[in-house]
Amino acid sequence: MTTVQLAGTRQLGDKQVFRMGYGAMQLAGPGVFGPPDNPEQAIEVLRLAIEQGINHIDTSDFYGPHITNQLIRQALHPYKKELCLVTKVSARRDDKGNWIPAMSESELTRAVEENLENLGLDQLDVVNLRSMYDVHKPAEGSLEGPLTTLLNLQSRGLIRHIGLSNVTPTQIKEALALTPVACVQNYYNLAERSDDALIDWLEQRNIPYVPYFPLGGFTPLQSDELSAVASELSASPMQVALAWLLQRSPNILLIPGTSKPAHLLANIDAAKLQLPQAYIERLNAL
Template sequence: MSTNEDEKGSRADLGGTYTFAGNALTVNRLGYGAMQLAGPGVFGPPKDEAQALAVLREAIEKGVNHIDTSDFYGPYVTNEIIRKALHPYPDDLVIVTKVGALRGEDGSWNPAMSAEDLTKAIHGNLERLGIDSLDVVNLRSMGDIHQPAEGSLEEPLSVLIDLKKQGLIRHLGLSNVTPKQLSQAQEMTEIVCVQNHYNLVHRADDHFMDELAHQGIAYVPFFPLGGFSPIQSNALAAVAEALGATSMQVALAWLLQRSPNILLIPGTSSLGHLRENLAAADLTLPEEVVTELNAITDKSLPKA
């Protein structure tokens, strides 16, 4: 999607901007993840579709121009809601989707890396979003999000490269991958972003992220607020109280300050939480606070 400078200039920059994909895409660093627009367990329709539509529309009004989604959310639900809420899309909106999984009838998440599965997924995303070409497609490697498994992505990535040559995809990224897998993928095509598990307390990707920043590749942490296990600790709560902010705002602000190549996609189905998340872009953490937050690890979290 091309950038309309007049329209872009009329909305706030959330967390500043970042340009990636060979200077082809510029987005505000604080975006929106659509996963929670689906029903419980990211399965089925939302409890309140009107609220879901309102969340998307307000996100765009407030300056969000980077939305992360997938046809396997729901499945199909989030893309259909995005189209209903926002189509025709703003010129500067970047929609990023991912492929590599299918949902079972029981809500399970199952790998779907065959040529047939991937081709069907790309066409499904295009149809439900109502567009002719996808801005960015992430190849999602399923498995343990805490320690992605090594394994060749050559075959599925080759399928996506062919679809890119057909004009159905503009740029390619990877999700839930290792540095070795990135290097192997880069021998085949340009990779513009990596989407891995990372947040204030889960920081296994620290060195990987720094290398990506050096290469000019965007890093998009999924579950920036903990996902299905929200980040909570006494230390984080104390910092937030001292700053007059919420714990989640502090966690998002910490990510924005962690590295300039981080693009955030916190998700919510609540207008109140959306406004809270977006306000994190205005929160600057003093150096001593960052040092205190850096000392928080997953070992400091309350045990379930």
């Protein structure tokens, strides 16, 4: 794979990563809980991603819980030195799979230790503090306490870089007063564009923006206009949605999630799709 085929590169922490990455959440079982129905296929997807040149994988120990990280370790350890593994903390799962906020000092410390253990690492490349003040909508609330915990863990050498997820501009500014921010990972795609201004603000500050649910997440994007554009460009709607994100800002890094090798390859191919301006305008109007 050449740089162009994976949409060029961007600095993430202290690694240079391709803008086309991979999100591992879909590798756990249904509802991101328990083991996958097809563990061999999960391993295949991870190895295929690396074979295709992907060097940015997004994960968390609360996927499964533990399962996704254990699959990553089984498939890819020892890791290539250029691979940037980004994880996130501040939630835990109860025995029914509910997502419970876990932002106290002891919970965050345990989460970092469990990520290290399950990934088989001595240090995590990037840890995103995932705000849990609201589930999929950034909501105000100070992050100083949990960030201080992560900074202490960083000073112990357990974390290399700190990022943020599900955060507001105010929380990003609060964090920037305490630490460099390696990346911001929020909910954003063709149909969910609340972060448009934030994306431009982060681009000016050279802080990578990583949209989660780039394809719509659990309910993948569907629209007649998206399908029409895709058909005119001989691409799939999912590929158009990814190409639109890549063209939205050079500062965007992609982590589309899939449990299927064929979907992984199709998503990677989206990096080669150049959307003419007239199509971008049609998609912007969705």
